[in-house]
Amino acid sequence: MAETISGGCKCGAARYRGTLADVPMFRCYCRDCQQLTGGGHSEMVPLIAExxxxDGPRAExxxxxxxxxxxxxxxxxxxxSPLTRRSERMAHCVYVHASSLDEPGRxxxxxxxxxxxxxxWDTPFSE
Ligand SMILES: [Zn+2]
Ligand SMILES: [Zn+2]
Known part of the structure; x- marks a missing residue:
């Protein structure tokens, strides 16, 4: 069943919503994610791009x-506040940062x- 995800930024100016995509949620420890989040890794939730x-302002x-x-x-x-990541290679998905969800527990x-x-200082858990 299609699950709708909603979220936004800290100040509330930017709000988003979309349908959860049927691909894994992941954490990523690459250098880009470290610099973009200000932490040791990103926590990403895939939504269907279309x-x-x-709503609201957004810079990319x-x-x-x-x-x-x-x-x-x-x-x-x-x-x-970081909101999304997307790539040409995975054009069918927009990934939102888990901490921006209205219900981060999802x-x-x-x-x-x-x-x-x-x-x-940010050791991955073994899977
Ligand atoms: Zn904001
Ligand atoms: Zn990464």
């Missing part, structure tokens, strides 16, 4: 991913990515 809607930053193709990180331009990660890039 159902994804945002383009990077080059590990595959050499573009990836994007979006955030609230007022409070700076995040149930089943995969760990780039565990080899983890910082010594």
């Amino acid at each position: 159902t994804f809607q945002v 930053y383009q990077m080059t991913g590990g595959s050499g193709r573009p990836t994007w990180s979006s955030f609230c331009p007022t409070c700076g 995040y149930t990660p089943s995969r760990t990515l780039h565990a080899d890039a983890a910082q010594p």
